[in-house]
Amino acid sequence: MPKITDITLQRSGPAAREIYSALRHRIMLAELMPGTAISEVQLSEQLGVSRTPVREVFRRLADEGLLRIVPQVGTFVAPIQLRAVYDSQFVRETLECRTIVLATANMNVRAADELQDLLTLQKRAIRDNDLERFFDADDRMHTYLIGLGGYPAIWDLIQGVKAQLDRVRYLSLESGDWLNRIFEQHEVIAARVIEADAAGAEAAMREHLQSVFLTIERLAVNKPELFEGHLGQQSSAKSTP
């Protein structure tokens, strides 16, 4: 006769985790625009759970700067603060430019193959014009390079600050042209790392990150309504559809 502990295979699963991923995804892809009001009750009913797990998710997203909780008033998708975007860029550039120097020191054949594979993934995503898949492969390449530098956990930290950057990236709807340019930069970075050219790799990485940042800055000028203080008056706030 099996012990009770043996049956614990089909766990109901942490509902909160699912909700977190889903909601975060919707915010990142701007399916939920900045300023949009989100009700705990409404969302919990929509998902068929109670307020408690939804509430925990709200708290976490608020800590990440993606939601803004106003006591006794409501919860809103946070506006994109240009200040935070600049800070994110600074942190990311500083850390990645340092780690890639370390990465060149740990170079080997297997790593070269891995980088080649990641480049191939990106090329295919561009061919299929699949923005989300390209960003995913992009992330994986940066992740791998950071791990190669010897501090894989740094990526989690970058992931956190990168959230504000990525929100704008998705909004900017970068065209195939830009994707190709990003891909070419990735190729240069990979080449420099593979040939263990520390200074060259660092320069290539810095140029790459800064050029991505420029497209973001451009959007900030073209669509200023998405940024800064478009909260406080939630005049244009709409409920979740």
Added chain:
Amino acid sequence: MPKITDITLQRSGPAAREIYSALRHRIMLAELMPGTAISEVQLSEQLGVSRTPVREVFRRLADEGLLRIVPQVGTFVAPIQLRAVYDSQFVRETLECRTIVLATANMNVRAADELQDLLTLQKRAIRDNDLERFFDADDRMHTYLIGLGGYPAIWDLIQGVKAQLDRVRYLSLESGDWLNRIFEQHEVIAARVIEADAAGAEAAMREHLQSVFLTIERLAVNKPELFEGHLGQQSSAKSTP
């Protein structure tokens, strides 16, 4: 006849925030040792509130890596992972060495006065042998230098990763000797920044942060029982006193 809203002067205040600060403080100062079990019910009764706010605090501290929540088993003060300490050191050194270069470019008379004042605070804390006050003044100096670099928000990020470092610092019970050495390093850093010597300031900062790290590494060797995987079996776990 007064409105109902007029009587609402004595607000109870956000209980969760208070609990967060208090509990975090107790963990940081190692009043609660790694591995210690903390019960939601027990703490909520002790504080005279319900489980809900306590639960939110637990979640946040778990996200920061200070608590470890094991479903259906318990919540424990997280062990200090040497890996995380190394990562923290790397991030902090990388970011602060970059920001201090920027700080030298923004130097002015008022900033020099401020740095002098902060050094005075530290000297007095050492004289009074007040470790906590010294660490506080220490933090304020680093905060100011980062702000002077033009990215004040970066400090919040460093604060987050620094948590793991500070836990060890408090545990190491640095003596007056060490405090004096740290103070001297601060003096050198301030001097280099004031005379706008970017390279010198960066070097001084790097040496400073690495020397602090060395004392931490030393403790990790001397008291290995506080580190790594001392959870899972909470054999030595005690309840909150």
Added chain:
DNA sequence: ACTTGCTTACTAGTATACAAGAAGAGATGA
């Protein structure tokens, strides 16, 4: 027509109740 005051509907914060699982104590059997 406009202002003032109150009612109402909605919000997040908190408290409490219930459910599910894990671990240890103790009984029961060999």
Added chain:
DNA sequence: TCATCTCTTCTTGTATACTAGTAAGCAAGT
């Protein structure tokens, strides 16, 4: 004496009820 099973008691996860505060809508008075 030792192993095994069961039950009690703990834990966190979830659901629901209640409190307090905000803001907008409505109605009465000017």
